[in-house]
Amino acid sequence: MTETGASTAEAAVFWVCAVLAVTGGLGLILSRRAVHSALWVALTMISLAVLYLANAAPFLGMVQIIVYTGAVMMLFLFVLMVVGVDSSDSLVETLKGQRVVGILLAAGFGILLVLAIGTALSGVPAVGLDAANAEYGGNVEGIARLLFGEYLLAFEIVAGLLITAALGALVLAHRERWQPRRTQRELSEERVRSGEHVGPMPAPGVYARHNAVDTPALLPDGSVSEISVPGPLRARGDLRPVDTAAVAETEALASGRAALGPADHPVADDPGTSPGEPR
Amino acid sequence: MSEMTFNDPWWLVLLKVIAIFAMLVLLTLFTIWWERRVVARMQSRVGPNRVGPFGLLQSLMDGFKLALKEEIIPKTAHRAVYWIAPVISATMAFIAFAVIPFGPMVSIFGVETPLQLTDFPVSVLYVLAVASIGIYGIVLAGWSSGSTYPLLGGLRSSAQMISYELAMSMSFVAVFLYAGSMSTSEIVAAQEPIWYAVILLPSFLIYVTAMVGETNRAPFDLPEAEGELVGGFHTEYSSLKFALFFLAEYINMVTVSALATTLFLGGWRAPWPISLWESANTGWWPLLWWLIKVQLFIFVFIWLRGTLPRLRYDQFMRFGWKVLIPASLVWIVIVAAARVVRNEFSVTTQELLLVGAGALIAIVLGSWVLQIRTARQEKRELEEAAAEAAKPFDPYAGGYPVPPLPGQEFTFTSRRALAGATVAGTTVTATDVSEAVSGEAPEEETHA
Known part of the structure; x- marks a missing residue:
């Protein structure tokens, strides 16, 4: 770059961003975690955006960051986080010798690219974008003129393709409802009309000794309130048995009689015993 | 690149950078105090009133205390990412301010320069770009903490901020169309006769709504909903790293307020009754008008927080995608059509x-x-x-496992069962089969 008359500041920006971009590329291939790879790609994208900025293409640079780093890469990251692709990949070769062949092919392609671009660009004077930017009064205006003038048809075709893709995604993600969705209001009205249990379900463990979800709440008379335990646990029979002695002790304490000794009753809810085990 | 720094000498650029940094830190300290006092007043309390006059130094002391606290890093955290997330958040919050214009040409130590660090043809896009990198800080904080609540908070915030950034950037389009530029200083200059908040009112309202969602503030503070997610993405952060997130949140508030001021309220230009005074838009005065307008927006933030309960997540997303974005699209079409009609016909x-x-x-x-x-x-x-x-609902009408359409009747599709039925010489009714398929497992009764 320096021999084509770029300023030292521009050369400095180039060398910093080029190194960062290549580091990001290498990091993408070499990191074991999918999320780390995504971050390295983001670094590469931002470095490229800075290079565009330095080369008098501010609009392209900003759009690069907003669209690629801000939206596309963020969606990747989002999916990685939702799916939980977290563990490192297995490094066992499933196809024999594929790694050697892959490295050779990649190296060959790389050399080809460097040579082709290098010969195509060597000896070509750097024109820069200043003249192109000045033609229509600015970088944004110039891009707009080209996009909505000369390349309008291509632009419209791409727009049509994108809309088709979006519609396709809509159709794929569409789910036919086979019953009307009941609103919160309908559900609450139904609950009141049924007259069974209007309020929220009692929390597990109230008046009992634990607040674990499998400990049923005790009603004032000492009996168990089954609805206080979540349905799936009830269905599996995972109700923690009630410590009757503890209930008696509580009752005794509440009625003002002398406290019973702790050794008077067997330890009922010892955490070692599995919940749901009949006693 | 030379036009990016207004041809300022290097020491002036450095001075502006330091001044902006100091102003943002001071504004953060002030905003925290102001928020606590205002919310306290709204809730019939007093608020911080012990440290310094009117409790003004309270947030400074809190900051010191926060910095000196013990730092706890979870064992399951991914160290490098965990470390860099708050740095990204805070850095991006600061550098977004580089393109905000504070005032017109002034003389600093004998050099004529505008009160703005830098400006280029796409500086509003620059703010958007910086904001979208800032989201990484929150998302990565959520992921790298290695804990459930932060992960959920990070997921929520990435979905939320992307959705609301769309509505936000669409609200800019009408401004760009009217100003004919994306540079902040030119947009301020284009609002010389009338503010865009007046002629582009729908854009302004959409922006103000989206900016609350973008900064994760109440009533859109779902990523850090304390009732559901403890602290959201920053649950596992403590000490100085948490302070950085805190700082970033408040600076982001100032940034979006400053952007709203720049795009819709005429930037540093004096409001109407003051603008009758001749020298209202010269010298250092505009800095004051700018500050007042920004504080107005910050007060709105606080007011919202003191008034509105948090939205439910699905309502919030539906509002963003089904109300804000279509509304801004329709508005852009109207504005563009009006522009075309005015340009093409007399x-x-x-x-x-x-x-x-x-x-x-x-x-x-x-x-x-x-x-x-x-x-x-x-x-x-x-x-x-x-x-x-x-009518009784029959989920097996149409044949398992395909769910029936409304009004579809049960049709018998199992050939084996059909063959068995004819062999036995009995008629099989729909209810028989559906009961056989859906027969509920008897519930077990286990309790003492």
């Missing part, structure tokens, strides 16, 4: 307004008629649905 503003008013009346009347019709239709549909719901 129409005065008055005529355009008249036609617009006529169209508005037609739309209102049309929607009224349409509403009556749809209301009737809805009533009929409701009655039909009620009649449909009165």
Whole structure:
């Protein structure tokens, strides 16, 4: 770059961003975690955006960051986080010798690219974008003129393709409802009309000794309130048995009689015993 | 690149950078105090009033205390990412301010320079770009903490900020169309006769809504909903790293307020009664007008927090995607059409307004008629649905596992069962089969 008359500041920006971009590329291939790879790609994208900025293409640079780093890469990251692709990949070769062949092919392609671009660009004077930017009064205006003038048809075709893709995604993600969705209001009205249990379900463990979800709440008379335990646990029979002695002790304490000794009753809810085990 | 720094000497650039940094830190300290005092007043409390005059130094002391606290890093955290997330958040919050114009040309140590660090043809896009990198800080904090609540908070915030950034950037389009530029200083200059908040009111309202969502503030503070997610993405952060997130949140508030001021409230230009005074828009005065306008927005933030409960997540997303974004699209089309009509045909503003008013009346009347019709239709549909719901629901109609369409009857598709039925010489009814398939497992009764 320096021999084509770029300023030292521009050369400095180039060398910093080029190194960062290549580091990001290498990091993408070499990191074991999918999320780390995504971050390295983001670094590469931002470095490229800075290079565009330095080369008098501010609009392209900003759009690069907003669209690629801000939206596309963020969606990747989002999916990685939702799916939980977290563990490192297995490094066992499933196809024999594929790694050697892959490295050779990649190296060959790389050399080809460097040579082709290098010969195509060597000896070509750097024109820069200043003249192109000045033609229509600015970088944004110039891009707009080209996009909505000369390349309008291509632009419209791409727009049509994108809309088709979006519609396709809509159709794929569409789910036919086979019953009307009941609103919160309908559900609450139904609950009141049924007259069974209007309020929220009692929390597990109230008046009992634990607040674990499998400990049923005790009603004032000492009996168990089954609805206080979540349905799936009830269905599996995972109700923690009630410590009757503890209930008696509580009752005794509440009625003002002398406290019973702790050794008077067997330890009922010892955490070692599995919940749901009949006693 | 030379036009990016207004040809300032290097020491002036450095001075502006330091001044902006100091102003943002001071504004953060002030905003925290101001928020606590205002919310306290709204809740009939006093608020911090012990440290310094009116408790003004409270947030400074809190900051010191926060920095000196013990730092706890979870064992499951991914160290490098965990470390860099708050740095990204805070850095991006600061550098977004580079393109905000604070005032007109002033003289600093004998050099004539505008009160703005830098400006380029796409500086509003620059703010958007920086904001979208800032989201990484929050998302990565959520992921790298290695804990459930932060992960959920990070997921929520990435979904939320992307959705609201769309509405936000769409609200800019009308401003760009009117100003004919994306540079902040030119947008301020283009608001010389009238503010865009007045002529582009829908854009302004959409932006103000989206900016609350973008900064994760109440009533859109779902990523850090303390009732559900403890602290959201920053649950596992403590000490100085948490302080960085805190700082970033408040600076982001100032940034979006400053952007709203720049794009819609005429930037540093004096508001109407003051603008009658000749030298209101010269010298250092505009800095004061700017500060007042920004503080107005920050007060709105606090006011919202003190007034509105948090939205439910699905309502929040539905509002963003089904209300804000379509509304801004329709508004952009209207603005663009108006621009084209004014440019292509010789129409005065008055005529355009008249036609617009006529169209508005037609739309209102049309929607009224349409509403009556749809209301009737809805009533009929409701009655039909009620009649449909009165019938017993048969989930196996149409054949397992394909769910039936409304009104579809049970059809017998199992050939084996059909063959067995004919061999046995009995007729199989629909209810028999559906009961056989869906027979509920008997519930176990286990308790002492």
